[in-house]
Each structure stands twice: as C-alpha cells, then as structure tokens.
Amino acid sequence: MYDLVIVGAGVWGSSAALAAMRRGAGSVLLLEAEIGPAQRTSAKSGGIVTDLLWHPHDRELVRRSRTLYQEASLGADDPHLWQAAGMVTLGRADQAELFATTCERLLRRQVPVRMLDREGLGRAFPALDRLPADMIALHTPDDWHVNPTAYAQWAVSAARRLGLFVQMSAPIHRLELHPRSVAVHLADRTTVEGGRLLVCAGTWSRRLLKSAGLDIALRPYRTQLSSVHFAAPHDLPIVWQLETDLYLVPEGERELLAGDGTEEGESDPDAFRETGDAGFIASVAERIVGLTSRGDGAGVRTAWAGLCGATPDRRPLLGRLAPHLYCACGDQGIGVMRGPALGELAALVALEQAEAPELDPLRFVPSEFPIRPGFTLET
Numbered sequence: 095m096y097d098l099v100i101v102g103a104g105v106w107g108s109s110a111a112l113a114a115m116r117r118g119a120g121s122v123l124l125l126e127a128e129i130g131p132a133q134r135t136s137a138k139s140g141g142i143v144t145d146l147l148w149h150p151h152d153r154e155l156v157r158r159s160r161t162l163y164q165e166a167s168l169g170a171d172d173p174h175l176w177q178a179a180g181m182v183t184l185g186r187a188d189q190a191e192l193f194a195t196t197c198e199r200l201l202r203r204q205v206p207v208r209m210l211d212r213e214g215l216g217r218a219f220p221a222l223d224r225l226p227a228d229m230i231a232l233h234t235p236d237d238w239h240v241n242p243t244a245y246a247q248w249a250v251s252a253a254r255r256l257g258l259f260v261q262m263s264a265p266i267h268r269l270e271l272h273p274r275s276v277a278v279h280l281a282d283r284t285t286v287e288g289g290r291l292l293v294c295a296g297t298w299s300r301r302l303l304k305s306a307g308l309d310i311a312l313r314p315y316r317t318q319l320s321s322v323h324f325a326a327p328h329d330l331p332i333v334w335q336l337e338t339d340l341y342l343v344p345e346g347e348r349e350l351l352a353g354d355g356t357e358e359g360e361s362d363p364d365a366f367r368e369t370g371d372a373g374f375i376a377s378v379a380e381r382i383v384g385l386t387s388r389g390d391g392a393g394v395r396t397a398w399a400g401l402c403g404a405t406p407d408r409r410p411l412l413g414r415l416a417p418h419l420y421c422a423c424g425d426q427g428i429g430v431m432r433g434p435a436l437g438e439l440a441a442l443v444a445l446e447q448a449e450a451p452e453l454d455p456l457r458f459v460p461s462e463f464p465i466r467p468g469f470t471l472e473t
Contacts (some may be wrong), residue, residue, distance in 0.1 A: 096123045096259070098444065099278055099288030101266060101302065103128075104136035105242050105430055106422055107294035108249035109162065109437025110444075115256035119445055122258050123286060124250065125278065127265040127298075132246035135296045138400030139430040140319060140343050140351050142332060143238040144181055145205045146196070147428065148472035149409065151452070153203070155432035155439075162434035163240055170248040174241065179344055181237035181332035182210075182219060183471065184385075187228040189336065196471060197232060207234050221329045221386050237332055239343050242430045249434075261286075268305035269293075269419075276306075276418050292420045292444045294437065297363045297401040299423040308415050311458035312424055313404045315465045316361045318374045318397060319353040321345075322382065325391035333385065336471060340381050352378045352394075356402075356427060356467040363401055370397020402427040406463040411455035412440050420444040421455050426468030 097120035100111050108131050111124045128134060143160065147153050167175040185193055193209055200207040210231045215222055218233065254260060269291070270277040276291035293299050297314035327347040334341045339355030354374065375394045382389040405411055405424040410432075412422045422440035429436075442448035 095275060095287045095289060096121045097288070098122045098290045098292065099276070099286060100124045100292045100294060101278070102126065102294035102296060103131040103246060103250060103262070104134065104294065104296060105132060105246050105433030106437040106440065108132065108246040108253070109434045110292055110294055110422065110441040111258055112249045112253040113438040113441035114445065115253045115258050117442065117445055117447060119441070123288065124253070124258060124260045125264045125266065125286070126262050129263050130247065131250045132243040135400050135402070136242040136246060136430060136433070138319060138398060139242050140341060140353050141240045141242055141430055142181070142341065142343060143176070143240055143431050144234060145200060145203070145237070146183065146234065146471060147431070148470060152428070152432055155435040158435035158438070159432055160238070162438070163238070163245060166245050166248045169252060170244065172244055175244045175248070176238050176240040178236060179239050179332050180233065180235040181334060182215070182222070183232040183234070184225070184333065184335045185230050186337065187230060190230055192471060193230055193232055200234070205234065206236050207232055219331060221388050222333070223387050224385055239332060240430065242433070245434070266302060269302055271306050271416060271419065274418070290418050290420065290444050292422065292440060294422045294440065296423060296425065297403045299403070299421055301363065303415065303421065306419070308419070309460040310411050310415070310421065310455050311406050311460045311463065312411060313360045313463070313465055314363050314401045315359065315404055316357045316366055316399050317353060317355065317402055317427060318370050318399045319351055320370055320375060320378050320397035321395045322350050322352050322378070322392055323395050324348045324350070324388055326388065328386065328388040330386065330388070335381070335385070338381060339467070340378070342382065352382060354378060356465065358465050360465065361401055366399065366401060368399055370399060402429070404465040406458050408466060408468045410436060410453050412436065412450055412453040413443055413455050415455055428468045
C-alpha cells in the first residue's frame with residue numbers, strides 16, 4: 095500500500111506529486127490515464143499567466159505559481175517554458191472607470207501596468223492598427239505565456255528523482271473507500287491502495303468520486319482554441335478583447351493561439367466534440383483581421399476543444415471529502431495560471447500540513463448552477 099496516491103498528472107497533479115515528495119510524504123504513486131503528463135486539459139490551455147484576476151486569493155496563487163514556473167524553467171534548462179510576452183486588455187471608452195480602478199489596484203500591489211487610449215495603443219503596438227477610435231486598453235508587461243505540458247513533464251521528472259512512483263496509461267474504473275485506505279480499481283482490473291488518495295483529475299473528478307458514493311458541485315464546460323499561422327511576422331503581444339472574450343497568445347513571430355471563452359452548456363467529459371467548430375474557426379479569423387492588418391492572409395491551421403470545470407462561486411474545490419480521500423478540481427478556465435500553487439496546496443492539505451477551509455469541496459450541495467467564466471475583469 096502506498097502512503098499517498100495522486101490521480102491525474104496535469105499541472106495540478108504533477109505539482110502535487112512534486113510537493114508531496116519534497117515534504118517527505120513517504121511512498122507516493124502518481125496515476126495518469128494518458129501516455130504522459132498534461133496530455134488533455136492542461137495541454138489544451140492557452141497558457142496565459144496574469145495578475146488580472148478578480149479574487150485576491152487567486153492573485154496570491156498566481157504569484158506563487160510564477161515562482162514555481164521559474165524554478166521549472168531553470169531546472170529543465172528550458173527558456174521557452176515561460177515567456178514574458180506582456181498582455182494588452184482591450185475595452186471601450188465606457189469601461190474607462192473599470193479600467194482605471196483595475197489599474198490603481200495593480201499599482202498598489204506593485205504590478206507594472208499602464209492605461210492607454212487609442213493613440214497610445216497605436217504608438218506602443220503598431221500591429222494593432224485596426225482598432226476603433228474609442229478603444230482603450232490596459233497594458234500589463236509582466237504577463238506570461240507558459241507551456242503547461244513542458245512544466246508538468248519537468249515536475250514529474252523532478253519528483254521521480256525524489257522517489258515518486260509513476261504509472262501512465264492507467265485509466266481508473268472506480269474508487270472504493272476502506273476503513274483505513276482507499277482502493278483504486280484500474281481499467282486493466284488491477285488495484286492499487288493508498289493510505290490517502292488525492293484526486294486531481296480535472297473535469298473527470300466528479301465521475302470518479304461518484305464511483306465511491308461521493309458527489310461535488312462541479313460542471314464541465316467546453317472551450318475552444320485554435321492555432322493560427324500568419325503570412326508575415328506579426329509582432330503582437332498577448333491580447334484579450336473584453337467585448338468578444340477573444341484572446342490571442344503569440345507563439346513565435348508567425349504563429350499564435352486564439353480562443354474565445356466559455357460555452358454555457360455542460361459537457362460530458364467522455365463524449366464531447368474535441369475538434370473546433372466551423373463557426374468558431376470562421377469567427378476567430380474574422381476577429382483577428384478586425385484587430386490587425388497582419389492578419390490578412392492568415393489561416394487557422396487547426397482548432398480543438400477542451401473542458402474546464404465550473405463551480406458555483408468560481409473557486410476551486412480543494413480539500414477532504416471523506417476519511418483518507420481528498421480532491422483538487424474546479425479550474426474555472428484559469429487552472430494553468432494558478433496550477434502549480436494549487437497542486438502544491440492540495441498536497442499539503444492531503445498530508446495535513448496545511449488547511450484551506452475557504453476551498454472546502456463540500457461547501458456546496460451538488461446541484462445545477464449557472465456556468466460563468468472565471469477569467470473576467472472585475473474589481
């Protein structure tokens with residue numbers, strides 16, 4: 095029997111595994127259904143890391159995650175694991191008060207930021223040459239783009255060097271609670287047992303927990319992302335357009351990722367459309383051309399969809415569900431931004447070395463609730 099079993103090797107699960115090994119958790123097993131770390135939801139993320147989050151606790155989690163991403167970049171000797179591309183958040187003149195309040199809040203926290211009008215935008219970012227005259231923006235130059243899969247691979251490798259046991263390609267059939275442990279029955283009909291079990295399986299977490307007779311307030315929803323190739327170098331920062339929820343993430347001088355936010359309906363984690371919709375592809379291309387002439391002649395190479403996990407208050411579900419059983423899920427579309435810190439916290443809670451009562455996974459009775467985006471500009 096292992097002292098701790100962790101289910102899921104995305105950004106959260108891989109971070110939890112590394113934190114557990116560093117805290118002397120004893121024998122720890124990491125189980126992952128896919129062939130490698132961060133192959134599903136984490137891999138499909140846009141990878142933005144920003145301080146523009148509405149909840150103060152989430153902003154502190156981003157601060158800690160930045161430190162852990164930097165550590166990974168140095169440990170992996172991979173300068174491309176994270177890149178400080180800076181972000182421009184675009185809004186209309188009637189949002190000036192909201193932008194000004196956000197700017198003041200960031201400056202109080204010593205986060206570099208400046209507010210720009212249309213003329214200032216043109217000088218600072220000539221590539222954004224098709225914006226309407228009433229456009230305003232916040233420029234946060236220290237915002238990042240990270241590679242979630244590279245990070246998770248590093249975290250698992252680092253934890254392995256500390257003695258972590260890893261089993262990939264290990265989908266789970268069901269969980270079973272015992273008086274002093276939790277049994278994990280795998281699809282290949284083998285069973286592993288842990289003195290403690292931490293479920294970090296993203297939008298699959300609710301289904302796994304139901305197999306043990308437990309339920310949580312988590313609703314999976316679909317988001318879409320595309321890879322766009324430009325005919326010429328574009329020189330764009332990260333862009334977030336509030337009006338349409340379009341976001342652009344540069345990936346080299348001729349490539350970028352483009353996504354457009356949240357679908358309000360619930361999706362089945364085992365039966366959802368994983369390719370991009372034709373309407374989404376056409377809409378993304380049209381909106382890119384509406385922002386920059388660099389988009390003329392650009393083409394969508396591929397488009398895909400992933401799932402995010404919504405909760406009633408848009409905060410994670412993290413903590414103890416039953417004796418020996420813990421979970422960490424509910425990314426709300428901003429899981430990668432806070433993932434390393436949330437995984438670390440989940441491991442410490444499971445080891446009873448920390449507490450997070452405000453994230454108690456049983457604080458809600460499971461029921462229907464509206465799905466709302468987690469990445470919004472709020473004060």
